[in-house]
Amino acid sequence: MANNGITLANAHEHIGEEIGLTDWVDIDQMQVNIFGEITRWPTRGHNDPEWAERESPYGGTIIHGFFLLSLITYFVREGGIDPADGLRSLNYGMNKARVLQPVLVGDGIRVRDRIGLMEVVDKGEGKRLITTTHNIEVDGLDGPAAYVEYLNMWFPKVD
Numbered sequence: 521m522a523n524n525g526i527t528l529a530n531a532h533e534h535i536g537e538e539i540g541l542t543d544w545v546d547i548d549q550m551q552v553n554i555f556g557e558i559t560r561w562p563t564r565g566h567n568d569p570e571w572a573e574r575e576s577p578y579g580g581t582i583i584h585g586f587f588l589l590s591l592i593t594y595f596v597r598e599g600g601i602d603p604a605d606g607l608r609s610l611n612y613g614m615n616k617a618r619v620l621q622p623v624l625v626g627d628g629i630r631v632r633d634r635i636g637l638m639e640v641v642d643k644g645e646g647k648r649l650i651t652t653t654h655n656i657e658v659d660g661l662d663g664p665a666a667y668v669e670y671l672n673m674w675f676p677k678v679d
Contacts, residue, residue, distance in 0.1 A: 527605045528648045528676055532640040539652070540599030540635035544659060545591070547583060548628040555587045569625070578622055585619035588631065588656050588666045595633035595654065596670070603648075605677055612649060612671035623658050623665050630659040638669060646676035 526534050549569060556562035564571045565582060572581040593611065596602075602609075623629060639651040651671050655664040 524600075526601070526603060526637070528603045528646060528674055529605060531603060531637065531648060531650060534637050535640060537637055538634060539637045540595075540601040540633070542595050542599045542633045542635070544630040544632045545594075546628055546630055547587075547625070549581065549625050552581060552583055552587065552625055555584055555590075559584070559586065578624055581625045582622040583625060583629070585666065588619065588623065589614075589617055589668060591631065591633070591656070592654055592668055592670050595635065595656075596652070596672070599633060599635050601635055601652065603650075603674055606674045607677045609650075609672040609674045612673045615651065615669040615671065616667070617669075618667045619665070620663065620667060621661065621665050623661070631665070632657050632659075634664075643673065648674045650674055 524539055526539060553562070553567050556567045561584065565576050566584055567581065569581050573579060634655040634657060636653040638653050641649040643649050649671060651669055654668040654670055656666040658665045
């Protein structure tokens with residue numbers, strides 16, 4: 521929120537607005553394979569391009585839905601939406617997370633996040649629980665691939 525003048529004190533005035541749009545991020549098969557290994561979910565549909573091309577209804581490997589969702593914290597930082605008067609935040613969870621369509625890996629894809637401000641709750645002592653909406657877009661696909669309502673508890677800078 522720092523790039524657009526939003527602060528903890530005035531965030532409530534910007535509910536319903538788009539507050540950030542990230543640059544495109546490239547994702548390739550190697551990243552999908554690593555994600556499969558570290559999450560202990562290296563299934564053929566995600567991690568075996570030859571099998572997926574032959575057997576999958578999608579004609580190739582697809583990105584794990586949780587991989588797309590896990591990019592949210594990166595997108596928050598890269599989207600420049602940190603409040604100017606915020607010291608730090610803690611991940612407070614998600615109200616809603618939906619993977620809306622499969623995303624083929626192919627020769628590599630590009631994703632980005634369109635970020636909106638949904639809700640601001642005053643938690644006292646200058647703290648705010650801020651809910652942002654995230655529409656994760658994939659270059660070449662119609663509509664978002666994933667939608668997330670993400671919550672962050674923000675703590676104010678102390679003078």
